[in-house]
Amino acid sequence: MKGMKQTNPGTTESKLETVHVTSMDSLIKIIMLPLQTALKIDNPRTGLAKHKLKVCLLGDTGVGKSSIVCRFVQDHFDHNISPTIGASFMTKTVPCGNELHKFLIWDTAGQERFHSLAPMYYRGSAAAVIVYDITKQDSFHTLKKWVKELKEHGPENIVMAIAGNKCDLSDIREVPLKDAKEYAESIGAIVVETSAKNAVNIEELFQGISRQIPPLDPHENGNNGAIKLGKQTSQTELATDADLDGVDIVLSNQLSELALSCM
Amino acid sequence: MADNLPSEFDVVVIGTGLPESIIAAACARSGQSVLHVDSKNYYGGNWASFSFSGLLSWIKENQQKTDVSDEWDDWRKLILENEEAISLNKKEKTIQHIEDFCFGDQDSAEGVEEAGALPKLPVFGAAGAEGFAQESEEARAAVESTVPESTEPEKATGTEPASAREGSDAEITSEDTSSHSAALGESAGELGQTEAAVPEASAQEPKKITYSQIVREGRRFNIDLVSKLLFSRGLLIDLLIKSNVSRYAEFKNVTQILAFREGKVEQVPCSRADVFNSRQLAMVEKRMLMKFLTFCLDYEQHPEEYQDYENSTFAEFLRTQKLTPSLQHFILHSIAMVSETDCSTLEGLQATKKFLQCLGRYGNTPFLFPLYGQGEIPQCFCRLCAVFGGIYCLRHPVQCLVVDKESGRCKAIVDHFGQRISAKYFIVEDSYLSESVCTNVHYRQISRAVLITDQSVLNTGSEQQVSILTVPPVDLGKPAVCVIELCSSTMTCMKGTYLVHLTCPSTKTAREDLEPVVQKLFNVNTEKDAENEELEKPRVLWAVYFNMRDSSGIDRNSYDRLPSNVYVCSGPDSALGNDCAVKQAETIFQEMFPTEEFCPPAPNPEDIIYDEDEIAPEESGFSNSPETKPEASTEEMSSGGSAAVEKADNEE
Numbered sequence: 001m002k003g004m005k006q007t008n009p010g011t012t013e014s015k016l017e018t019v020h021v022t023s024m025d026s027l028i029k030i031i032m033l034p035l036q037t038a039l040k041i042d043n044p045r046t047g048l049a050k051h052k053l054k055v056c057l058l059g060d061t062g063v064g065k066s067s068i069v070c071r072f073v074q075d076h077f078d079h080n081i082s083p084t085i086g087a088s089f090m091t092k093t094v095p096c097g098n099e100l101h102k103f104l105i106w107d108t109a110g111q112e113r114f115h116s117l118a119p120m121y122y123r124g125s126a127a128a129v130i131v132y133d134i135t136k137q138d139s140f141h142t143l144k145k146w147v148k149e150l151k152e153h154g155p156e157n158i159v160m161a162i163a164g165n166k167c168d169l170s171d172i173r174e175v176p177l178k179d180a181k182e183y184a185e186s187i188g189a190i191v192v193e194t195s196a197k198n199a200v201n202i203e204e205l206f207q208g209i210s211r212q213i214p215p216l217d218p219h220e221n222g223n224n225g226a227i228k229l230g231k232q233t234s235q236t237e238l239a240t241d242a243d244l245d246g247v248d249i250v251l252s253n254q255l256s257e258l259a260l261s262c263m
Numbered sequence: 264m265a266d267n268l269p270s271e272f273d274v275v276v277i278g279t280g281l282p283e284s285i286i287a288a289a290c291a292r293s294g295q296s297v298l299h300v301d302s303k304n305y306y307g308g309n310w311a312s313f314s315f316s317g318l319l320s321w322i323k324e325n326q327q328k329t330d331v332s333d334e335w336d337d338w339r340k341l342i343l344e345n346e347e348a349i350s351l352n353k354k355e356k357t358i359q360h361i362e363d364f365c366f367g368d369q370d371s372a373e374g375v376e377e378a379g380a381l382p383k384l385p386v387f388g389a390a391g392a393e394g395f396a397q398e399s400e401e402a403r404a405a406v407e408s409t410v411p412e413s414t415e416p417e418k419a420t421g422t423e424p425a426s427a428r429e430g431s432d433a434e435i436t437s438e439d440t441s442s443h444s445a446a447l448g449e450s451a452g453e454l455g456q457t458e459a460a461v462p463e464a465s466a467q468e469p470k471k472i473t474y475s476q477i478v479r480e481g482r483r484f485n486i487d488l489v490s491k492l493l494f495s496r497g498l499l500i501d502l503l504i505k506s507n508v509s510r511y512a513e514f515k516n517v518t519q520i521l522a523f524r525e526g527k528v529e530q531v532p533c534s535r536a537d538v539f540n541s542r543q544l545a546m547v548e549k550r551m552l553m554k555f556l557t558f559c560l561d562y563e564q565h566p567e568e569y570q571d572y573e574n575s576t577f578a579e580f581l582r583t584q585k586l587t588p589s590l591q592h593f594i595l596h597s598i599a600m601v602s603e604t605d606c607s608t609l610e611g612l613q614a615t616k617k618f619l620q621c622l623g624r625y626g627n628t629p630f631l632f633p634l635y636g637q638g639e640i641p642q643c644f645c646r647l648c649a650v651f652g653g654i655y656c657l658r659h660p661v662q663c664l665v666v667d668k669e670s671g672r673c674k675a676i677v678d679h680f681g682q683r684i685s686a687k688y689f690i691v692e693d694s695y696l697s698e699s700v701c702t703n704v705h706y707r708q709i710s711r712a713v714l715i716t717d718q719s720v721l722n723t724g725s726e727q728q729v730s731i732l733t734v735p736p737v738d739l740g741k742p743a744v745c746v747i748e749l750c751s752s753t754m755t756c757m758k759g760t761y762l763v764h765l766t767c768p769s770t771k772t773a774r775e776d777l778e779p780v781v782q783k784l785f786n787v788n789t790e791k792d793a794e795n796e797e798l799e800k801p802r803v804l805w806a807v808y809f810n811m812r813d814s815s816g817i818d819r820n821s822y823d824r825l826p827s828n829v830y831v832c833s834g835p836d837s838a839l840g841n842d843c844a845v846k847q848a849e850t851i852f853q854e855m856f857p858t859e860e861f862c863p864p865a866p867n868p869e870d871i872i873y874d875e876d877e878i879a880p881e882e883s884g885f886s887n888s889p890e891t892k893p894e895a896s897t898e899e900m901s902s903g904g905s906a907a908v909e910k911a912d913n914e915e
Contacts, residue, residue, distance in 0.1 A: 109649035114268075116655040118306050118642035120511065123635055152482075225752070226634055227516065227625055229500065229509035 048095065051216050052102045054124050055209070056154075058146040059131035060139045061113045064165040067196035068131060069105050072206055077197050096210040103206060105129075119153045127159035127209045134164045134193060137174040147187055159212040160189035163205055167193040268656065268678075271685050272298045274855075275676055277351070277661055278692025280308040281841065282832040284644035285848035285862070286690050288508065291651035293859040298684060299645065299653055302353070302660035306645060308692060309357060309488050309811055309834045312638030312755070315481030318713075321488075322807060325358040338662040338677045348663040348677075349824070350697055357694045357812035357834060359708075360772040364806045365474055366787060472717055472759050472804055480757040485636035486713055487755075488811065489835040490747050490764030492517060492731065493631040494617070495624040498845040499640070500631065506862035511643040513634045515753050516626035521721055521732035522597045524589065528721045528732065528784070531597040534622050544590075552590050556598075559615040569608050577611025578603045596733045596743060600839065604740050632729055632747075635754045640841075647865060664689060666826050673826040688855050689829045693814035696822065696831065704821045707813040708769035709837045710776035716761045716801040720748055720784055727752045731839075734780050742767040744780045745839060761801065768837045773808040781806070811835070815843050830854070 057065040070076050073090040093102045106125075111117045122128075130146050132139040143162065150158065162184050164175060177193060184191035190208040194201040273295035276287045283299075284306075291297045305311050313321055342348045477484075493499050493514070503509040520531040532541040533556075538549050558568060572580040577599060581591045595603060599614040606614075621629030633639045649655055665675040665683070675685040693701075719728055732746040749755045749762045756762040763785075765777045781787065786800040815836035822831060830851045836843045849861050 109646055110652075111646070111649045111655045113654070114656040114659070116657040118645060120635070120639045120642040120646070123639075156482075225515065226513040227631065228513055229504050229625075 048098060048100045049216050050093075050102055051096075051099045051213065052104060053126040053209075053213060055103050055105045055127045055129060056122055056125045057105065057107055057129050057131065058112065058117075058150060059129075059163075060133070060136075060142050061110070063131045063133040063136070063139050064196050065129075065131045066107055068129070068163060068165060068194060068202060068205070069107065071196040071199055071202045072103075073105070075199070077199075092206075094206065094210060096207075096213070097215065099215060101210050101213065103209075117149070122150065122154040122158075125154060125158055126213055127161060128154060129161050129163055129205065129209075130189070131163045131165050132175065132180075133166050134175045134177075135166055135169050135172045140164075140175045140179070144183070147189075159209055160187065161205055161209050162189050162191040163201075164191070164193040165196060167200060168195040168198045268298065268654065268682060268684060269296075270683065272296045272654075273686060274298070274688045274690065275684060275686040276300070276690040277676075277695050278308050278690075278832060279306045279641055279645060279657075280310045280692055280832060280834060281641045281644075281844040282848040282851075283308075283690055283692055284641040284648070285502070285845065286830075286832070286852055287653055288506065288644040288647040288651075289848065289852045289859075289862045290688075290855075291648040291653040292506070292862055292865065293856060295856075297648055297653035298656070298686070299648060300656045300659040300661060300678070302658070302695070303355075304658045306657070307488075307638045307641045308694065310638060310641050312485040312487045312636035315477055315484040315486065318484070318486045318807070319363075322361055322363055322809075325355065325361050325809070338681055341677055341681060341683055342663075342665060345668050346674075347666050347668055349666060349673075349700065349826075350663040351661050351691070351695045352697050353660055355694060357814075359810045359812075360774065361807065361809040362774055363808075364803075366803050366805065472757075474805065477715060477757065477760070477805060483751070483754075483757040484715075484762065485638065485755040486762060487637045487764065488711070489637060489709075490711070490745070490766045491637050491835070491841055492747065492839055493633070494840045494842075495621040495626075495629050495631055496617075497621070497840045497842055499841040502845055502862060503640075503643075505864060506644075506647065507865040508643045508647050508862075511646055512639050514625070514631040515634060515729055517628045517630035517632060517729045517731055517747075518626075518725075519721070519723070519728055519730045520597050520628055521730050522593055523732060523734045523784070524592050526783070530721065530723075531593045533593075533598055533618070534627055537627070548587055548590055551585050551587065552593075555584055555586060555590075555594065556615070556619060559612055560619050562612045562616060569612060572608045575608055576604065577601055577606045577608050580608040580611065592735075596735050600733055600743070600745075602743065603735065628731075630731060632749065632753055650865070661695070664691075664826070664829060671826055673829045687828065689826075690832060690851065691829060692832045693817070693834055694812070700823050700825065701821075702823060704814075704817055706817075707837075709811045709813045709835070710765075710767050710769040710771075710773035710808075711811055712763075712765040712773060712777040712781060712806060712808045714763040714765070714781065714785065714803050715756065715805040716748075716763055716785060716803055717759070718801040719750070719761055720746070720763075720801060726750060729753060732784075734783070737779065741770060744777060746780070746784070760804065766837060768813070769810055773810045777808060813837055815847075 057069065059065050067077060069090050070078065073092045089104055089106045091102060091104050093100050095101070106121065108117060108121070111121070128150050130143055130150070132143045134140075147160065150160070162180060164177065164180050180191050180193075190205075190212065192201045192205050192208060194205055196202060274287070274290045274297045276283050276290075276297060276299045279299065279301040287297050287299045301308065303311075305313075305317070339348065503512070520533055521528055522531045523529075529543060530537075530541075532538040532544060532552070535553070538544065538552055538556075541549065544552065558565060562569065569580060572583065578591070578595055581595060584591075586594070594615065595601065595611070598618050599606070599611045600618075601611050601614050618629050625631055645653075645655065660679040662677045662679060662681075664673045665677060666672065667674050673689050675683050676689070677683050719726070719730070720732065721728075721730065727750045728748070729750060730746075730748045732748070734744040734746060736743055744765055744767045747764045747766075749764070751758045751760065753762075765780060767776055770776055781803065784800065785803045787803050812834060813836055814833040817831075817833060819825065819831065825831070832847060832851070833843075852859070852861050
């Protein structure tokens with residue numbers, strides 16, 4: 001029974017709204033909450049297969065990466081979001097066909113500021129949201145650098161979505177939508193103009209990603225024998241990916257061998 | 264980027280190796296403002312992992328002996344009268360004697376058949392095609408013999424149809440390879456992007472891997488400069504769990520412990536289940552081994568068993584026990600992993616106990632390996648630091664430390680832009696310190712080899728084994744060589760290949776130290792010359808040897824005129840585990856902030872969940888929930904290792 005409740009996509013949001021952020025720690029706590037809740041959901045009984053998708057955010061500092069996620073996950077917009085408080089990750093579950101897509105959205109934690117993102121940031125990502133600011137031509141130029149870096153370090157077959165953010169400020173627009181569309185087409189990416197502030201196209205952005213994600217392979221079990229280290233000191237601290245399936249969809253299926261070798 | 268760095272921090276950390284990254288995370292976690300810089304364009308320093316093309320570039324860079332010529336001295340103007348500067352190194356000097364080898368590419372009937380799948384391959388960009396053409400030409404020039412009957416299908420697709428197989432029996436030595444390596448290093452980045460289209464089916468068929476395939480799939484490699492494993496009850500695992508940094512990484516179990524004895528590789532039974540299922544051990548041996556291992560688990564309780572041998576070596580002690588020579592070999596080299604000549608009885612017992620205690624926590628062996636390589640671990644700590652506000656700048660060399668003459672304390676750094684950044688504490692990785700500071704420091708060396716091979720050293724029927732093998736020294740007194748073989752599911756090498764790391768403390772150059780072991784375990788000859796026995800061995804497709812400076816265990820006082828608020832972190836040591844780095848990080852952190860907790864858990868989600876009344880019951884029930892069964896069952900089986908050893912006596 002456990003976990004059933006959290007599979008309702010609305011639950012995470014309402015929970016978050018009731019918590020007041022008083023310090024960085026508590027902010028981070030709150031941000032961690034949905035993820036960990038997510039990891040503990042194992043819902044073979046809800047009927048919908050749960051597909052966990054790591055999504056990484058890219059783009060220059062100040063283009064609104066965190067705001068887009070805040071709007072998507074919490075339906076909330078904060079003008080004064082502190083650039084230094086890099087959230088570790090946020091999650092949100094949305095239905096998609098016969099599956100539930102649980103997005104684990106990793107923020108850059110500010111490491112993009114001096115172009116020092118670590119390769120581990122990209123590991124196992126199913127999708128990347130690359131954000132530019134439609135009012136800043138520069139941010140569209142550097143978009144191409146981010147795409148290049150993604151191709152270098154990111155997994156192959158990663159779904160790329162380009163978000164031209166701040167479309168509420170189209171009167172001071174510097175980047176024509178046409179340019180973005182042409183570029184996106186050239187790299188096979190989704191493109192959409194968004195406004196985190198006015199909640200324009202944010203849902204659509206993630207729906208677009210969802211549509212590009214191939215369905216779970218029923219034969220894969222998502223179980224790759226990879227081990228996540230847990231907090232508990234008891235025997236249950238071993239968490240092979242039975243409950244993390246889908247985070248690393250590229251891994252091979254080794255658990256059965258592991259189990260055999262343990263016999 | 265136009266963004267400017269702030270000019271004041273609490274802590275400046277120079278170098279992104281493991282100890283520096285742990286300290287950076289610990290400082291940020293305890294509320295300090297942290298600037299973390301590295302002069303290189305990658306994380307990890309000598310703890311880094313590289314893609315194949317990245318490794319080729321790294322090799323090239325380290326083979327260039329030229330010093331940095333653009334010595335910019337203007338920063339000296341920024342030093343005030345009451346200050347002095349300690350200049351830092353601009354050029355990495357910790358890597359020596361690099362030699363890389365490309366062994367002959369293999370073509371065969373199977374390889375040719377694959378050509379059918381090739382039309383699916385995308386057409387290479389011009390740069391890539393040139394890279395290949397150039398490579399194969401140089402290779403042909405460097406190699407005398409070619410085998411006429413076979414052509415290389417990959418090359419036929421769009422690069423150069425006439426390029427017959429390259430290097431068959433001659434190995435291309437370093438000088439020849441370095442030039443074409445360089446060319447490849449540049450093209451490989453682009454080639455890497457095309458790899459997505461390589462048909463899966465062909466990767467799964469057993470077949471010969473060619474050098475060009477390695478280059479093309481180069482991005483699938485994550486090649487560690489240091490080869491280490493995590494002891495499942497070691498300090499690093501504890502720290503990862505305690506700090507919640509573990510959430511950023513995933514691990515694989517080492518699946519088998521191997522021994523090399525009488526010219527053969529064999530599996531070492533170490534858990535109870537292993538021992539009882541072992542076909543190589545006779546029933547009598549199984550009993551002997553279980554009895555001895557059971558004793559080791561609580562040897563302190565039975566001093567009468569070993570006190571007469573406290574002044575002997577562990578090897579001598581083992582000879583007095585009721586153990587056959589093969590069991591003695593297993594225990595000494597593969598379980599305790601200690602020296603035959605130098606290790607005392609107590610040290611050996613301690614090492615054996617540590618091994619046994621680590622069994623069963625996560626699986627059948629005591630070791631874990633991080634997916635994507637050891638280089639992930641420093642990055643995980645860096646992420647924690649960044650989440651707590653730490654600022655990260657790669658490609659950011661530091662000119663000097665600025666020391667206040669009066670107080671003798673370091674007060675700032677001057678970076679390569681000439682910006683002065685002040686801080687209260689400075690953490691500097693050893694390799695950044697210039698020779699003037701290190702004149703009295705005596706460094707040891709580590710000998711390393713990395714091989715890409717085509718099959719496992721022990722054919723077990725499963726392709727996906729992660730193995731550790733200790734090869735005892737040929738000459739007594741020399742160090743044993745630690746061999747770690749990684750399969751493609753560790754995300755460190757392409758399908759159909761194995762990544763083999765060899766490590767030992769240096770006595771000579773890496774090649775002199777390690778090549779004899781490589782020759783024993785692997786086939787470095789061609790098919791034509793090789794004996795049948797040779798053919799059974801895995802083939803080496805590519806190899807690199809290098810020596811790395813071991814700056815561990817150096818007394819702080821050996822560094823000249825080091826201000827008291829400057830702390831030095833060492834590079835990787837030659838030990839298998841990571842305890843040395845974790846200990847150093849904790850010691851330094853506690854010297855700086857004696858009252859602060861070292862890496863307390865990053866706010867744990869469960870903590871908040873307990874705040875939320877309605878969810879708490881669900882959550883608290885989780886750890887025992889039946890949904891954890893899949894892994895619990897693994898755990899149960901594997902925990903047979905340590906738990907059952909204790910019971911073994913009853914079974915006698």
